Amino acid sequence: MNVPAPHNRLPERSTRPEQDTGLRFSLAYDLIGSRDRFINHPSGSSRIITYPKDDERTERFRDSLIRSELVLGNPTSDENDTEHIFVVPRSARPLSYDAVSQTEGNYSYNDGKLFYDLGYMLAQVLRVDEEPQVIRGDVGHAVAIVEFTQRNERALFLAPGVERLLITLEPDQTPVEYYADALGREFGIRFKAGEIALQAGFAKAEQDSEA
Amino acid sequence: MPVGRNYTPPLEALNNASSGADRELERIRAFERTIGRFVGTHETEIQLDFNDWVPTNSAIDRVMTYEYPTPPTLRYDPAFSEIDGSPLEGFSPRSARGGKNSRHGVFFGDLHFRNGLDLPVAVKPYEEEDPKKTAWSTLKDYYNGLAVGHIGLYSLQPVGHLLDGSKTGYSITLLEETLTTLDSIDWSNYYPNIGAHPGMSNIWSQIGRQAAMLHSLGANTHWDMAGRNMAETAEDYAFFIDWESSVISPVQPPQAEMRFEFSFPDLKELMRTMCFSPYAQPEAGLGIFHGKNGDLWQAFRDVVFDEYLGVREDMATAAGDKAQRTEVMSELDVLQGSLRNYMREKLEPMLQLPKTDVVNQA
Numbered sequence A: 001m002n003v004p005a006p007h008n009r010l011p012e013r014s015t016r017p018e019q020d021t022g023l024r025f026s027l028a029y030d031l032i033g034s035r036d037r038f039i040n041h042p043s044g045s046s047r048i049i050t051y052p053k054d055d056e057r058t059e060r061f062r063d064s065l066i067r068s069e070l071v072l073g074n075p076t077s078d079e080n081d082t083e084h085i086f087v088v089p090r091s092a093r094p095l096s097y098d099a100v101s102q103t104e105g106n107y108s109y110n111d112g113k114l115f116y117d118l119g120y121m122l123a124q125v126l127r128v129d130e131e132p133q134v135i136r137g138d139v140g141h142a143v144a145i146v147e148f149t150q151r152n153e154r155a156l157f158l159a160p161g162v163e164r165l166l167i168t169l170e171p172d173q174t175p176v177e178y179y180a181d182a183l184g185r186e187f188g189i190r191f192k193a194g195e196i197a198l199q200a201g202f203a204k205a206e207q208d209s210e211a
Numbered sequence B: 001m002p003v004g005r006n007y008t009p010p011l012e013a014l015n016n017a018s019s020g021a022d023r024e025l026e027r028i029r030a031f032e033r034t035i036g037r038f039v040g041t042h043e044t045e046i047q048l049d050f051n052d053w054v055p056t057n058s059a060i061d062r063v064m065t066y067e068y069p070t071p072p073t074l075r076y077d078p079a080f081s082e083i084d085g086s087p088l089e090g091f092s093p094r095s096a097r098g099g100k101n102s103r104h105g106v107f108f109g110d111l112h113f114r115n116g117l118d119l120p121v122a123v124k125p126y127e128e129e130d131p132k133k134t135a136w137s138t139l140k141d142y143y144n145g146l147a148v149g150h151i152g153l154y155s156l157q158p159v160g161h162l163l164d165g166s167k168t169g170y171s172i173t174l175l176e177e178t179l180t181t182l183d184s185i186d187w188s189n190y191y192p193n194i195g196a197h198p199g200m201s202n203i204w205s206q207i208g209r210q211a212a213m214l215h216s217l218g219a220n221t222h223w224d225m226a227g228r229n230m231a232e233t234a235e236d237y238a239f240f241i242d243w244e245s246s247v248i249s250p251v252q253p254p255q256a257e258m259r260f261e262f263s264f265p266d267l268k269e270l271m272r273t274m275c276f277s278p279y280a281q282p283e284a285g286l287g288i289f290h291g292k293n294g295d296l297w298q299a300f301r302d303v304v305f306d307e308y309l310g311v312r313e314d315m316a317t318a319a320g321d322k323a324q325r326t327e328v329m330s331e332l333d334v335l336q337g338s339l340r341n342y343m344r345e346k347l348e349p350m351l352q353l354p355k356t357d358v359v360n361q362a
Helices: A058-068 A111-126 A173-189 A191-209 B023-037 B055-066 B079-083 B131-151 B198-216 B256-275 B297-320 B322-350
Strands: A016-021 A035-041 A044-052 A085-088 A133-135 A143-144 A156-158 A166-168 B042-043 B073-076 B088-094 B107-113 B118-127 B159-162 B168-174 B230-231 B239-240
Touching: A044 B088, A085 B159, A111 A143, A111 A156, A111 A173, A111 A191, A133 A173, A143 B118, A156 B118, A156 B256, A173 A191, B023 B088, B023 B107, B023 B118, B023 B168, B042 B079, B042 B230, B073 B079, B118 B131, B198 B256, B198 B297, B256 B297, B256 B322
Parallel strands: B042 B073
Antiparallel strands: A016 A035, A035 A044, A044 A085, A133 A166, A143 A156, B073 B159, B088 B107, B107 B118, B118 B168, B159 B168, B230 B239
């Protein structure tokens, strides 16, 4: 007789109305004041990120970043809400904890591609205001990776709320220097291998903006 | 005959890798060519029978006797009844960071069926010179995946298998999009400040419990408990994947020595994967203890092994069989000694770390 056992499935999703996203995946960031959680509903669960609204300047940056399609997920809040709310992909995770990945291949998103895309994206952030803007704090917590992307889909995005981390770049620094310093501190020797890719990403973004 | 739609022109936007053969792309194109040759999509008829000592092997024997070789066919699990026999028409690959250390070159994407169903999957290719060996390995992965679910452990859900009598076969599981393997995590800062990383400790706590359940529920061994074969989801569930080499049997081994043969290889590999560097060749590790000083045996106990022991003891007690409990306790004694020796005599010298004070470990 066959044993009538439950089918081989992942653990049942939590039945609690809310559930914090696991720390490996969580895009909650103290500097932003954001929370990352699953909202469970009988019809399915959604992952949302919330954070408080800010002053007019920051809101302007936010609108600009969203228009440039740099921010992860879809904003759903309106002007009556006290918080910004973003519905984000379940698989998104912060760059911070990712281990090195050097696999070469069209469908392998390795460190070379990652730092190239990161450079391209951070170069676009620079132009969010008339004065060049850079991200303070850990870049790894301000940037999200979406896993298992399909053709022509992007894998890197800014975490919702990143506009609260923007500061004006010091006049005696170039953006590449600023980020090379920050990423060197965060990723150590691993970043040394990716530094050229980051510079190439910046260069390509500048080239595209001039065109 | 369905015509395979080719979804894989090289991605110029992504392809800034150095030149050279792209084995991953070759594997994906081979899979698409295989799909193009397929003539049928059928539900699997042969199921696991847990009256057998090793249900997976019995099921494979029956497939090889009654279903192999058949015309090239995708056979899918009855849980995927929405496929409804619809022909497989194409495959859209997906890009990923995780799963790249798989020995078999697993790749990810969506299967497209003629009835409009798109199914996100992970595809694991098997290739041997002898097509029958290929079929055996492919079926082993598929049926072991089902068997693991039957004994009550969480893992990825097997979708089916593709066999066409050639040297290559494919085992397919449902793609869990929030899944990442533990070798995608940077563990370099975890030890020795374990208490500062509760999320990481929670992962190892779950891994310890899952391993203990596996070894308590019968004559079971994963056989490749490396970091690449452990996974974590966004909801914080950690579990094992990749059961291709496993033995899954609900029969309890009668003696401690036999139990040890199932548990020791898994925990030895678990220990190795925690010690070796992510850059080690040919078998990369997670790098938790690599380059670290201190009492690594005690660290292994703190991170995962004490939890494992606790669950093993609890489950042996709960089974209510005194003789069995005695054998389990005897097994766990030998297991501790063997693992401690393995850490002291094999791993620590390989890591070129100073010997820790053995007297303190007694």
